[in-house]
Amino acid sequence: MAGAELSEYVPGRPHPALSRHVVRYGGYREYSAVPLCRRQVPTGTCTLILGFGPVLRMHGPAGSSTAASFLAGMHDAAVVTEFCGGQHGLQVDLTPLGVYELLGRPMPELTNVTPLVDELDIPELATLPERLAADPGWPQRFARVDAVLRRRLDAARRQPDPEVRWAWHRLVRTGGAVGVQQLAEETGWSRRHLLTRFRSQVGLAPKPAARVLRLQRAATMLVPTMADGGPGTAVRLPLADVAASCGYADHAHLVREFRALAGCTPTQYLAGWG
Structure with missing residues (x-):
């Protein structure tokens, strides 16, 4: 990963009311002077990316696309992401049942695809990246995401069996x-x-x-994990x-x-x- 420099990563803890729905928050800012590719292997979570600027290029089972803010539904195949320059935004890792409840739609519609945030037909989510970018810091951003997701939860009409x-x-x-x-x-x-x-x-x-x-x-x-043999x-x-x-x-x-x-x-x- 030569040429890449991670300049900021800030973890955030979701509100306790969201504990069954949200695994973690993460604020990030990074820069790469050369094209940087990453293989994103399938996991048991769905990832909501709320980007504040440049787009990310993605190559996966649904084909190739570019996006700054998107939702990656459950996948059973890898997605390769690529960018050159800067990346800045907030990542929300959600459980699949959390997405089902918060979005209120059949989950197969999101399987192996990465729709743009403004394609989810949820205006409050569509405007969220711009509002987050204007916030003064990560605590305010995490609190804003908490508030949006808790409102979605309060209004949820579907619950998992x-x-x-x-x-x-x-x-x-x-x-x-x-x-x-x-x-x-x-x-x-x-x-x-x-x-x-x-x-x-x-x-x-x-x-x-x-x-x-x-x-x-x-x-x-x-x-690799750190052994008892000492640092590194x-x-x-x-x-x-x-x-x-x-x-x-x-x-x-x-x-x-x-x-x-x-x-x-x-x-x-x-x-x-x-």
Whole structure:
């Protein structure tokens, strides 16, 4: 990532009333003198980008697009982002059930796509980037996003089925290590009914959602962590250990899943971490 300089990243904590809907806030400002590409692998969250200026170029399952402010729905394929110059904005990571409730629309409409914020038919969201850019600092910006999302929550007309919420949290807690038939039995629903309701409210059916969550766990385990050997010492778990811990049949199965969902091998993914 030569030529790139991260000049500012500020984490923000959502209001407690949004704890089931919003995972985190992050304010950012960065600059790259050369084109900077990043591979965004699928995760169990939906990302709302509220950009204050230059656009981001994206290449993913829905094709190529450019946007400053957009919502990335649930994905089961990687998206490559690219920019040159500056980036400045606020990122909101939402749970898929949070998006379903806050936006009040069927989640498959957002699967593997990144609609512009002003295409969501929510005027308050469409004007939010400009208002945030005018705020004096990150605390005021986080508070403004809190206020908008809490108003959306108060006015929400749709809520996830308790069974879908339970099934989703079960998958998240286990890193995707629960089979669809077991989920159906534990909810008391038929397999077909669970698939239909889950997909309409999460955006992916239970099986692909489990694959994404398993990949997310594996990707997190692959990223080097600091060892007890002292500052700057990185430890990478062997791929076979990661595969076994995440429930893959073997090393080869892990590699196939990375190719299918992330568009690269685990080794290529790791190369991006230096």
